[in-house]
Amino acid sequence: MFAEIITIGDEILIGQIIDTNSAFLGKQLNSIGVEVIQITSIKDEKDIILKALADAEERADIIITTGGLGPTKDDLTKHTLCTYFNDELVLDQATLVHIEDIFRKYISHPILEANRSQAYLPSKCLALKNPYGTAPGMWFEKDGKVFVSMPGVPFEMKSLVRNEVLPRLKDRFNRPFIFHKTVLTYGLGESAIADKIEDWENNLPEFIKLAYLPSLGRVRLRLTARGDDENLLQNAINAQVEKLKDHIGDIIKGYEDENTIEENVAKLMTQKGLTLATAESCTGGRLASIFTEIPGASAYFKGSIVSYATSAKHDVLNIPEDFIQKHSVVSAEITKEMAVRAKNMFKSDIVIATTGNAGPTKGDSDAEIGTVFIALADNEDVIVEKFSFGNHRERVTKKAVNKALEMIYDRLNKSDL
Amino acid sequence: MFAEIITIGDEILIGQIIDTNSAFLGKQLNSIGVEVIQITSIKDEKDIILKALADAEERADIIITTGGLGPTKDDLTKHTLCTYFNDELVLDQATLVHIEDIFRKYISHPILEANRSQAYLPSKCLALKNPYGTAPGMWFEKDGKVFVSMPGVPFEMKSLVRNEVLPRLKDRFNRPFIFHKTVLTYGLGESAIADKIEDWENNLPEFIKLAYLPSLGRVRLRLTARGDDENLLQNAINAQVEKLKDHIGDIIKGYEDENTIEENVAKLMTQKGLTLATAESCTGGRLASIFTEIPGASAYFKGSIVSYATSAKHDVLNIPEDFIQKHSVVSAEITKEMAVRAKNMFKSDIVIATTGNAGPTKGDSDAEIGTVFIALADNEDVIVEKFSFGNHRERVTKKAVNKALEMIYDRLNKSDL
Numbered sequence: 078m079f080a081e082i083i084t085i086g087d088e089i090l091i092g093q094i095i096d097t098n099s100a101f102l103g104k105q106l107n108s109i110g111v112e113v114i115q116i117t118s119i120k121d122e123k124d125i126i127l128k129a130l131a132d133a134e135e136r137a138d139i140i141i142t143t144g145g146l147g148p149t150k151d152d153l154t155k156h157t158l159c160t161y162f163n164d165e166l167v168l169d170q171a172t173l174v175h176i177e178d179i180f181r182k183y184i185s186h187p188i189l190e191a192n193r194s195q196a197y198l199p200s201k202c203l204a205l206k207n208p209y210g211t212a213p214g215m216w217f218e219k220d221g222k223v224f225v226s227m228p229g230v231p232f233e234m235k236s237l238v239r240n241e242v243l244p245r246l247k248d249r250f251n252r253p254f255i256f257h258k259t260v261l262t263y264g265l266g267e268s269a270i271a272d273k274i275e276d277w278e279n280n281l282p283e284f285i286k287l288a289y290l291p292s293l294g295r296v297r298l299r300l301t302a303r304g305d306d307e308n309l310l311q312n313a314i315n316a317q318v319e320k321l322k323d324h325i326g327d328i329i330k331g332y333e334d335e336n337t338i339e340e341n342v343a344k345l346m347t348q349k350g351l352t353l354a355t356a357e358s359c360t361g362g363r364l365a366s367i368f369t370e371i372p373g374a375s376a377y378f379k380g381s382i383v384s385y386a387t388s389a390k391h392d393v394l395n396i397p398e399d400f401i402q403k404h405s406v407v408s409a410e411i412t413k414e415m416a417v418r419a420k421n422m423f424k425s426d427i428v429i430a431t432t433g434n435a436g437p438t439k440g441d442s443d444a445e446i447g448t449v450f451i452a453l454a455d456n457e458d459v460i461v462e463k464f465s466f467g468n469h470r471e472r473v474t475k476k477a478v479n480k481a482l483e484m485i486y487d488r489l490n491k492s493d494l
Numbered sequence: 495m496f497a498e499i500i501t502i503g504d505e506i507l508i509g510q511i512i513d514t515n516s517a518f519l520g521k522q523l524n525s526i527g528v529e530v531i532q533i534t535s536i537k538d539e540k541d542i543i544l545k546a547l548a549d550a551e552e553r554a555d556i557i558i559t560t561g562g563l564g565p566t567k568d569d570l571t572k573h574t575l576c577t578y579f580n581d582e583l584v585l586d587q588a589t590l591v592h593i594e595d596i597f598r599k600y601i602s603h604p605i606l607e608a609n610r611s612q613a614y615l616p617s618k619c620l621a622l623k624n625p626y627g628t629a630p631g632m633w634f635e636k637d638g639k640v641f642v643s644m645p646g647v648p649f650e651m652k653s654l655v656r657n658e659v660l661p662r663l664k665d666r667f668n669r670p671f672i673f674h675k676t677v678l679t680y681g682l683g684e685s686a687i688a689d690k691i692e693d694w695e696n697n698l699p700e701f702i703k704l705a706y707l708p709s710l711g712r713v714r715l716r717l718t719a720r721g722d723d724e725n726l727l728q729n730a731i732n733a734q735v736e737k738l739k740d741h742i743g744d745i746i747k748g749y750e751d752e753n754t755i756e757e758n759v760a761k762l763m764t765q766k767g768l769t770l771a772t773a774e775s776c777t778g779g780r781l782a783s784i785f786t787e788i789p790g791a792s793a794y795f796k797g798s799i800v801s802y803a804t805s806a807k808h809d810v811l812n813i814p815e816d817f818i819q820k821h822s823v824v825s826a827e828i829t830k831e832m833a834v835r836a837k838n839m840f841k842s843d844i845v846i847a848t849t850g851n852a853g854p855t856k857g858d859s860d861a862e863i864g865t866v867f868i869a870l871a872d873n874e875d876v877i878v879e880k881f882s883f884g885n886h887r888e889r890v891t892k893k894a895v896n897k898a899l900e901m902i903y904d905r906l907n908k909s910d911l
Contacts (some may be wrong), residue, residue, distance in 0.1 A: 078696055083809075085527055086705075087703075087705055087718075088519070088705065088707055088716075089516075089517070089533065090520050090529075090530045090531065090532070090533065091517070091520050091521065091522075091530065091718075092517040092518060092519070092520030092521030092522075092524065092530075092531075092678075093517075093707065093716070094512075094517065094707075095514050095517040096512075096513060096516070096533075097512050099506075099509070099513070099535070100509040100510075100512040100513070101509060101622075102509070103506070103507050103508050103509030104508065104509030105509075107508050107741070112507075112508075113508065113509075114507065114536075114537060114542075115507070115534065115536055115537075116506065116507065116513075116533075116534070116535035117532065117533070117534050117535075117536065118516070118532065118533035118534075119531075119532055120517045120532075121533060125531075128778075129802075148662050151904075178499075183884075184683060186682065186683065186686045189685050189686065189689050190689075191685040191688055191689060192685050207885075220664070229618075230708075230709075232886055232888070232889065245631065257508070257512075260563070260808070265603065266601060266603065267607065268608040268609050269603045271608055272606050272607075272608060283595070286504075288505065289512065290505055292615055299505075299510070301504075301508075311694075328697065328791075334834065337834055351878060352803075353580070354806075355800075357779075357782075359784025361782055361783055361785070361787070361791070362774075362779035362780070362781070362782030362783040362786060362798055362800065363783045363786075364779070364781070365774075365778055365779030365782070365800045365802070366778055366779040366780045366783050368778070369778025369802055370778070370798075372853075372854055372887060372889075373857070374778070374802065375802065375803060375857050378802050378803065379799040379800040379802060379803045379805065379806050380801045380803055380806035380810065381779055381799075381800035381802075382798075382799055382800075382810070383772075383782045383786075383797040383798035383799075383800065384784070384797045385786055385791065385792065385795050385797040385798075386792060386794060386795065386796045386838075386840075388796065388841065389771075389796050389840055391795035392795065392838060392839060392840060392841055393799070393839050418579065421765075422809060422810050423805075423806055423809060423810060424737050424805070436789075438572075440790070451693050469649055470789060471628075472649065472650070472786075
């Protein structure tokens with residue numbers, strides 16, 4: 078069962094926005110056994126859209142388009158769909174009622190002809206209700222294939238996919254199973270791993286594919302199996318992972334699942350009834366952002382002191398100035414102090430603290446660019462580790478964030494907490 | 495001058511990563527007058543890659559591929575390029591020296607055959623040095639068209655584009671100018687704007703295109719002109735923007751330029767020698783992250799107190815508990831207190847403070863979901879504003895961040911600071 082995604086709009090092509098819709102769609106479709114074989118971003122022009130639809134129809138069973146459904150003149154998708162399906166626009170009464178309802182409730186100016194015209198839909202389509210916007214989704218069927226057209230606004234599209242598109246696709250098609258398992262490894266490059274697992278990789282069964290995904294000090298190994306028997310796929314992949322451990326068991330840290338590491342931390346903190354705070358210098362509030370993005374953060378996350386300036390380490394965390402001068406601002410001692418003092422201020426069970434020099438200049442410290450200290454204080458102890466994360470500012474910070482999350486996660490998995 | 499981008503790798507199709515490379519490439523190519531007409535994401539399979547290259551060659555003058563150049567077995571792009579150009583791999587001595595150099599300096603395990611094999615390149619290509627990695631870029635020419643193949647790792651790709659690809663494209667082709675101007679409007683929906691500017695829009699000259707980009711309480715209007723005379727394009731667009739002001743001058747807030755609003759704030763803060771701190775509840779550290787991501791933040795950014803839990807507002811900011819109880823935690827009074835107290839703690843010139851209820855549940859306050867207060871304290875005064883940002887958690891937070899940035903920016907633009 079193959080799908081293609083077509084995103085329509087110049088804003089993607091000129092780089093004004095990053096296309097996040099396609100990744101969401103790819104993940105969702107995969108989860109119901111539909112494989113995305115191509116994503117195509119094109120201009121909002123009739124002939125180009127028609128060609129893209131025809132090409133996709135040749136290769137895929139399901140064709141999903143996003144974008145091009147706004148009420149303004151730059152949006153031609155709906156008219157183009159009429160041409161493609163040899164159809165015409167007719168008034169959809171339910172959609173009109175919904176649009177009028179949205180205007181009554183949320184919009185301060187009166188409804189216009191352009192808004193009402195969004196209720197005119199191709200007669201052959203099934204309208205999919207968009208609770209968050211005025212442009213409905215549209216579902217077409219043609220020669221056994223399904224075409225879905227949705228607005229490009231991410232939260233409107235996501236709601237349509239979850240509530241309308243996926244349930245209908247599940248009903249409409251018998252799908253195979255696609256099973257992914259991603260093994261997380263730390264501390265070895267992709268070519269070194271490939272060398273160690275060459276025999277194992279060469280002996281993988283035909284229906285299992287392997288991919289290497291290196292990123293920021295980690296290499297993820299993704300095994301993918303496709304077939305009709307879900308149990309068989311799972312068992313086959315799990316058996317291969319067991320064999321893999323004989324080759325690189327020492328660098329396997331875990332498995333990527335539906336949850337990110339921060340979601341796992343959030344779950345464990347809540348389960349254990351513990352509280353968390355952060356004291357951030359080089360990570361500049363990113364750890365706090367990451368935790369507060371997860372709904373339910375207030376159950377365990379107290380807050381953060383971002384002491385970015387050296388003066389803030391003194392003025393807010395009350396670390397004595399002579400202590401800072403003695404040890405230098407990027408040092409194990411200062412990082413420990415930050416963790417312990419923030420822990421006392423927030424009265425939390427765990428604090429993670431970061432200092433470092435992300436570059437491009439050395440700032441208030443003598444530490445080499447890329448040097449990062451991370452301290453973890455809990456109710457028993459405070460530990461600190463030193464890292465060297467290279468000379469690329471953005472990557473230094475991201476690696477520091479990843480490492481901090483790992484340290485909290487590892488600590489939570491120890492039996493004494 | 496048309497370009498196409500082809501990104502190769504299953505990780506994009508299954509949604510494991512978001513393709514940020516294409517947006518970067520789109521923006522960079524646009525800046526030198528090259529228009530991206532299609533972005534295609536495909537699987538790492540020989541026949542599919544060959545077909546995508548042939549299709550792109552029909553439509554575009556410049557074809558850029560990213561991904562598929564790692565040392566491991568899942569990467570077939572290089573061999574496929576040999577087939578496409580009827581070529582064979584030969585050892586590139588300079589690339590080999592570079593790979594050996596990288597291993598000596600940065601990698602703890604010995605160099606392997608798989609790494610050395612990355613120095614074998616198609617004989618017809620020009621190798622583009624990749625300072626950050628072992629896979630070089632490759633530049634091919636065929637029938638007056640240029641093909642560039644680069645690794646998919648974003649920071650390696652970006653460095654290749656800036657230092658190798660763009661300068662060579664500028665030398666190789668005469669390009670037209672593409673001039674964009676994006677007008678920022680606030681407070682009116684896209685259809686209402688379209689209604690107000692209908693006459694103006696209908697009378698735009700042929701070579702100027704208009705697009706509406708609605709997002710989080712703002713609508714951006716993007717005018718694009720293409721042609722050979724840069725001055726003429728700029729003058730024509732600026733003249734149209736002047737006319738536009740007659741229709742919607744009251745909602746035009748400014749223009750999108752190379753700088754984001756946070757970069758403009760950073761520039762103004764540094765120029766004026768002022769310092770900034772944040773006190774964040776509902777924005778949870780996002781404002782601090784945004785400022786510390788910009789290199790040079792230490793010149794003006796002191797830090798942040800993320801008082802996410804109600805207890806942190808008392809324990810860290812020392813707001814008396816009875817004061818919190820009296821006014822409720824999401825209130826104008828508490829937000830003002832947060833701003834003023836953080837200002838005293840950080841000794842900064844400006845503090846922006848946020849509280850609010852982003853949902854999904856009401857938490858420790860009675861405020862409706864979507865209610866956000868933002869306070870700005872400076873050396874003279876403290877002001878607070880109340881907003882209602884809807885019922886979608888992620889969007890409430892993002893709108894709060896946007897509004898806070900606007901408030902700082904507006905304040906900095908007043909003459910008395």
